[in-house]
Amino acid sequence: MIFFKRKKYILILSLFFFLFVFDKAEAATLYIKPSQTEVSVGNIVNVQISVDTSGKFINNVESIISFPKDLLEVVSLDNKSSIFSLWVENPSFSNSIGQATFNGGVPNPGFQGGNGNIISIIFKTKKVGTASIIFSNSAVRENDGLGTDILSSQRGSTINIVSSTKIEPIVQPQTNEPIGVSIITSKTHPDQAKWYSDNTPEFSWDLPKGAVGVRTLIGTASNGVPRVEYAPPISKKKVDALPDGIYYFSLQIKTANGWSDIYRYRVNIDTTPPRPFSITFPHGEKSFDPEPIILFDTIDNESGISHYDIKVGNGGPERTAPLAVSNPYSLPAQYPGTHTVIVKAIDRAGNSTNASADFTIEAIESPIITYYQDEIESGDSIKIRGTTYPDSDITIVFKQDEKVISEEHTQSNSSGDFAFFLGKRIDTGVYTFTARVTDGRGAKSNETLPLTIAVKSALLNSLTSTVLNYLSAAILIVLALGGIILSGTYVWRRYLSIISSMKKESREAEDTVKKSFDILRKDLREHIAKLKRAESKRKLTKEEIEFLEQFEEELEDAENVIDKEIGDITR
Template sequence: MPLLAQAATLSLTPGTATLAEGDTVTLAVRVESSDQQVNAVSARLSIPDNFSVVSLSKENSVINFWTTEPEYSNGEVSFEGVILNPGYQGAGRTALTMTLKAKSPGDGNVSFVSGSVLANDGNGSEVLKGMSGATLHVGVAATQIPPSTALPTSPQKAAPGQLFTISSPTFPDQTMWYATTTGTFVFGAPKNATATRILLDQSQNGEPSVTYSSPLSQKRVSALPEGISYLHVQYKENGSWGPVESYKIQIDLTPPLPFAVIFPKGASGFEPTPVIAFNATDTLSGIDHYTMQIDGKAPLDVSAEEAAKTFTLPAQSPGPHTIVVTAFDRAGNSTLGEAGFFVAGVSGIVINYLALGLLIALVLLGALFLGYLLWRRFKHLLIDVTKETGEAESVLHKSFTLLKKDIHSHADKLERAKKTRALTTEETDFLTQFEQELSEAEHIIEDKLEDIPAP
């Protein structure tokens, strides 16, 4: 029995992530098998000490039947499941999704302790060739500055009578969306500022209410909410509060909603350029673009406008294929949609027509051979009939000649007897009629023999 090439891998997506203490990260355990169908997956993963497991999700898993439910115990996540017939073959599907929370600063590795991927070959052959984990970097969490406490920075003074400006290295563009809840804001305090009021809310016209006894030049804020927020800043100058400056912040941490990749004209057929359709939805920032990857090859960018209509795939070779469409919202969050399709080759049709042609040729050859045999049979029969007819004709001629000779002999005897005695009436009648009747009989025989066709 030929050995199967080991062609499956287990991996974590994303492979790296940077987050702050208290933040969460979602990792997907992916199984990939490009060369053959697989029907069983199992793994044990080690979780670093500075992380806790928030949840384990089987949603959208390639596994249909769980022989061991996903669980977290003694610092390890483990699972085992079966993919029902015909199994799975493709560039990668999610087996399990796990959400982790950073408990303390530091680097941690989520690694595979063990893993297994079995081929759907009737023997359960092991085909796992590699496993890759994820590296997580955790920084110190940002803290809110308590009231009346200034940051230890040198404030950038604004000219008297001028409005100050607010900027943010974390959120540099107020029209953009971001996927982080912690940020730093910088603002230049007026020259004569003696106090600061700040407020973070969801109103564009909010009035600052949290007072600091010193003129702040920057502030680091954590636990920013999703959606659109505004940071309002106000300074006190010469005993009175000045104008309010506001800065817009747009945060989206939620990936697009799950979506399906469909084939309006069917997922299997002879068309090498199948038509697909997909349309993801994001309730906050909206869909920015998609990437489309077929069989693990280089991804193709697709705009949201292009995806609003049906999309024709590039020409594909005959056989099974897997397409992975990733929807990205304007904050960079993403959701995968995956589907399989099959392009039937023309070789099957050629083989069918060839088989039909061979069958017709065999039938014709058989008919010709049968006709040849019948012709030979008829020819031999005709030869035999002709031969027998000739023999019969010869025998008939000889017999008639002998009969004629015998009759003439009797007639001669009567003629000789006539010279010595008187003939009876019967003998006289015989001599009178036999010549005429014998001549007529000879003519009749000759005519009948002429009716027999010549060979």
């Protein structure tokens, strides 16, 4: 009884263990469709990479897909209808090593299904052979919070590449003579591997001798059979506007020998530009860094991004790879100021979408000019000294009448000092110069304010010096003469002033003397008159008569002398 109980417990535990292990077993499958196909040399074949999750929810698949590079080359990768919306590693390929890679994911709750399209790979066949497309380094991760790899199997694809396309025609009767070869060409879409934005392709072909009819077909199937018949035969066909996608134009030609093999021509049409996008600056729109970092990215649903054209201001476009350097991208060194960067995303068909953004580069400090000669003779060296950042490049620009005549460079030492000597001959004239510094990072300053240098002829300077020497002596003589003249003028005016004053005072003295003398003379004459009246009454004495005669004579002499002296003074 105990034995049976133990067997029962063992059976239950074994069943539980079996169910537990089975539940956790790897179950997903990676596979390629079609698993096998036949294609002629130079034609296109589209294979689809898919996953079967066997009922489990997954959130990530990664793989490397290898192909023989001598037999196949990848034309493009297409993930527009992928189950994944997140890409750890964007789908990419290398024809030089014969590999394509991807690493995609999907958010919660993940993907569950048996036909999960991951990417499509479009190959072009190169030569006859059997090409095996296989998986390696693959993983399918379950959405269990642990990222458990549940990949259980991988099924590749085999492509048999033959020398020419041989698909059974609708009617292929016995023929005794070979049918002439017909080659389809297209002036609107000349390269079957390229994408075009023209959605009205035109095809043409040469009709063999004896052709009585043709059949054509345009469609997305690479093995389509022509069904639209034209009799008499046509030699060209223009197709109305087609939606975006990959199409195959199929052609058969009928002669007396029957219908020919089917000839096909592929066209790739994409009229839709890449999705709109924006440009961001992870370190800010203002920076002292002369090479700011920008971020940008977009996708194109049909042909894929070919490249980006990046343009700053009026500079020419700079082409960059589609995915490798778009995030982040370092702009080339810019001068201080506000700039506009324009990024144009261009798909493989030439459609484009633009994005633009403004950014500002802050200027570092300008150099300080400590010495220069504002006037030199022609033939002399221009000497400039200054100070700025250590071990930096200084650009000195010489201008004449706003026209740049020379741009020179020098380096500052470890202390920031710099010296510049311009040894080449500069014609006489007036020049200005400015200086700008660029540090080790490439950051630039604004230009200094213009400083002026006058370059004069040596002969002219000599003549000018001689003339100035003589002119200086002449000026001194003129100044001396001028001083003498001014002094003489002053003395003369002073003399005249004194004479005028003396004349005035003389006239005043003359008037005073005359008045005084008149009074004296009046008084004396009255005394003389009295003496004469006394003479009538008595006889004057001899002494009185002599006194009277002598006094009158002397009074007259005194009056004459006074008049003469006053007259001399006034002259």
